[in-house]
Amino acid sequence: MPDSVEHGPVVVFVNDLIFETKIRSTGQAVGAAVSIVRSIGDLGGVLDDTQSQRLIVDLNHSGGHALEAIALARGRSPAPHIVAYVSHVDAHLSRQAADAGADEVMPRSRFSANLPEILRQSEPNQLEE
Numbered sequence: 183m184p185d186s187v188e189h190g191p192v193v194v195f196v197n198d199l200i201f202e203t204k205i206r207s208t209g210q211a212v213g214a215a216v217s218i219v220r221s222i223g224d225l226g227g228v229l230d231d232t233q234s235q236r237l238i239v240d241l242n243h244s245g246g247h248a249l250e251a252i253a254l255a256r257g258r259s260p261a262p263h264i265v266a267y268v269s270h271v272d273a274h275l276s277r278q279a280a281d282a283g284a285d286e287v288m289p290r291s292r293f294s295a296n297l298p299e300i301l302r303q304s305e306p307n308q309l310e311e
Contacts, residue, residue, distance in 0.1 A: 190234040191215035192301055193262070195225055195251045197244055205238070205297065214301040222247035226254055234262055238300070239284065241268035241275050248275075249282045256283035265300055267293035 192209065196202050197220040209216035219228050222245065229237070237255045241248045248266070255262050263286075266279045270289040279287045293300070 190232040190236075191217040192236045192238060193217045193219060193225075193228055193232060193234045194238040194240075195219050195222075195243060195248065196238070196240040197221075198240060198242070201240060204294070205301075208297045209301050212298050212302050216301070221245065222250055222254070225251055229255060229258055229262065235260070236303070237262045237264045239264060239266040239279070241266050241272065241279055241287075242290075249278055252279060252282040252284050263303075265293075 192214055194202070194205050194216055196205065196218060202218055206216055206218065208214075217228055217232055217234070219225050228234075237251075239248050239251050239255075243251075252264055252266065255264055261283075264284045265286045265288070266276075266284040267288050267290050268275050268279070270291065276287045288296075
């Protein structure tokens with residue numbers, strides 16, 4: 183059975199249409215199911231409904247709820263593996279995300295470069311620098 187079914191879709195908290203499109207198309211290319219969530223109000227329900235073991239969070243989410251999304255997911259049992267990405271100039275936000283419980287925090291450029299591998303991961307682990 184493929185990872186995307188076995189482990190539920192990768193839930194992605196994003197509202198940037200360019201990155202949403204990039205994530206969706208990469209997911210299709212690698213055979214990973216992706217569930218996009220744009221609002222914090224919908225995130226808990228989607229995590230429950232999909233039973234996803236992976237969450238990707240855009241820390242520069244224009245709604246301003248990225249850290250809340252991490253905390254919400256971290257409170258789940260079992261908590262999904264959380265990958266957060268951010269503009270390279272937001273070092274303070276990177277630290278806040280790690281403190282909030284993100285398993286991996288990376289600059290947007292690294293996220294983009296490693297997106298196929300991030301979406302294919304069946305067992306979350308650290309990507310090499």
